[in-house]
Amino acid sequence: MLFCIALSFTGFAQHKNKSNERLEAMRAQFLTEQLDLQPEEAQKFWPVYNKYREELGQIQKSRIKDLAGHKKDDDAIENMSEPEAEKLITEELERQRKILGLREAYYRKFREIIPVRKIALLYKAEIEFKKKLIHRLSDCDKKAH
Numbered sequence: 001m002l003f004c005i006a007l008s009f010t011g012f013a014q015h016k017n018k019s020n021e022r023l024e025a026m027r028a029q030f031l032t033e034q035l036d037l038q039p040e041e042a043q044k045f046w047p048v049y050n051k052y053r054e055e056l057g058q059i060q061k062s063r064i065k066d067l068a069g070h071k072k073d074d075d076a077i078e079n080m081s082e083p084e085a086e087k088l089i090t091e092e093l094e095r096q097r098k099i100l101g102l103r104e105a106y107y108r109k110f111r112e113i114i115p116v117r118k119i120a121l122l123y124k125a126e127i128e129f130k131k132k133l134i135h136r137l138s139d140c141d142k143k144a145h
Contacts, residue, residue, distance in 0.1 A: 027129055034125035035118045044113045052106040059098050066091060 028046070031037075037045060066088070077085070110119045 023133075030129050030132075031122065031125050034128070035114070035121050037114070037118075041114050041118075045110070048106070048109050048113060052102070052109075055102055056099065059095055059102070063092070063095050 031049075032042060035041075035045075077088075080088070107119060110122070114122075
C-alpha cells in the first residue's frame with residue numbers, strides 16, 4: 001500500500017514537472033518572439049532571465065505558503081485579531097518591496113544585455129503571456145464542465 005502511495009506521488013510530481021517544463025518552454029518561445037531576440041542576445045538573456053524567474057518564484061512561494069495558511073477556514077481573515085491582520089499585511093508589503101527590489105536589480109542586468117526598448121517589451125510580453133495562459137485555462141475549465 002505504501003508503495004502504491006509513493007508511486008502515485010512520484011507520478012504526480014513527474015506530471016507536474018512535465019507541465020512546468022512545457023509551460024516554461026511556451027513562455028520562452030512567446031518571449032523570444034515578442035522581444036525578437038537575436039541569437040547572441042538570447043544566449044546572454046536566458047540565463048539571467050531564468051535566474052530572475054527563480055528568485056521571483058522563491059518570493060512568491062513564501063507568499064503562497066503564508067496566505068494558504070489562512071485558507072483553512074473561510075472566515076480566517078475575518079476572524080483575525082487586529083495584530084494578526086496587521087502582521088499579515090506587513091509581511092505582504094515586505095514581499096512586495098522585495099519584488100520591486102528584485103525587478104530593479106534585474107532591470108539593470110537586462111540593460112547590459114538587451115536594449116531598453118526590449119526590456120519594456122519584456123514587461124508587456126510577460127503580462128500578455130499571463131493573459132493568454134489565464135484565457136487558455138478558462139477555456140479548459142469551461143470544457144470540463
